[in-house]
Amino acid sequence: MPKRIRFSLNRFVEPTIPDGAAQVRYGLVEGDTLFETRTPWSEDQGAAYRLADVRLLPPCWPSKIVGVGRNYREHASELGNPVPAEPLIFLKPPSAVAAHGDHIIYPAISERVDFEGELGVVIGRRARFVRPQEAENYVLGYTCVNDVTARDLQRKDGQFTRGKGFDTFCPVGPWIVPCGEVDFERLRLRTLVNGQVRQDASVQEMIFPVGAIIAFVTQFMTLEPWDLIATGTPSGVGPLAPGDVVRVEIEGVGALENRVVRG
Numbered sequence: 001m002p003k004r005i006r007f008s009l010n011r012f013v014e015p016t017i018p019d020g021a022a023q024v025r026y027g028l029v030e031g032d033t034l035f036e037t038r039t040p041w042s043e044d045q046g047a048a049y050r051l052a053d054v055r056l057l058p059p060c061w062p063s064k065i066v067g068v069g070r071n072y073r074e075h076a077s078e079l080g081n082p083v084p085a086e087p088l089i090f091l092k093p094p095s096a097v098a099a100h101g102d103h104i105i106y107p108a109i110s111e112r113v114d115f116e117g118e119l120g121v122v123i124g125r126r127a128r129f130v131r132p133q134e135a136e137n138y139v140l141g142y143t144c145v146n147d148v149t150a151r152d153l154q155r156k157d158g159q160f161t162r163g164k165g166f167d168t169f170c171p172v173g174p175w176i177v178p179c180g181e182v183d184f185e186r187l188r189l190r191t192l193v194n195g196q197v198r199q200d201a202s203v204q205e206m207i208f209p210v211g212a213i214i215a216f217v218t219q220f221m222t223l224e225p226w227d228l229i230a231t232g233t234p235s236g237v238g239p240l241a242p243g244d245v246v247r248v249e250i251e252g253v254g255a256l257e258n259r260v261v262r263g
């Protein structure tokens with residue numbers, strides 16, 4: 001199964017600046033090998049590298065990250081919220097993006113930072129006024145997202161921008177699996193903290209599926225290629241502490257792992 005990645009040959013770029021001065025390259029991963037491609041979209045096979053020898057960059061560099069709140073029934077109730085009648089949409093800034101392996105920086109001004117494992121949808125074509133049944137034509141593929149949230153600040157502010165907007169609060173990756181390769185019926189999402197399973201749900205349990213989300217969002221906002229949708233988290237969210245390693249696994253998509261460090 002070809003997995004599309006962005007990478008840099010310099011493994012030692014400052015990890016909290018997602019692209020930094022690194023020269024961005026694109027490739028397809030097969031097993032432990034990656035084949036460089038000329039463009040993010042092409043299928044040509046250029047130079048081959050060992051996956052272990054390169055630094056993975058976030059697989060997309062979105063102009064915006066669209067989040068969906070309360071998209072799983074049990075998660076809405078665990079936070080004491082009603083199930084919404086239509087998708088509850090918020091934005092995370094692109095500066096929050098972090099790659100697989102980057103650190104999540106625990107801000108000094110928060111005392112409660114939660115993980116939220118989510119299926120990520122990467123947009124492939126400019127999308128505006130899309131109907132649900134044609135939404136898949138606008139999807140490049142799927143990836144793993146951690147919608148990291150400073151829950152205390154989200155509650156205090158009464159809105160999401162600060163609580164979900166810190167630098168490194170949107171780990172994404174490690175790669176994009178094209179939508180034709182993904183069997184939605186079987187997609188299972190698990191989040192592990194230090195190896196312990198904390199979230200375990202079928203993506204089928206989403207209240208608003210991917211097509212409905214894209215249709216809803218594109219009624220008011222143009223989605224551009226590389227934009228990222230974080231489709232909501234299942235129940236089991238909980239706190240992180242500096243030193244923790246958090247892993248979002250989606251069967252058939254990948255596993256995104258990040259260590260939490262004190263800011």
Ligand code: MG
Pocket residue numbers: 067068069116118147230232233
């Ligand atoms: Mg979320």
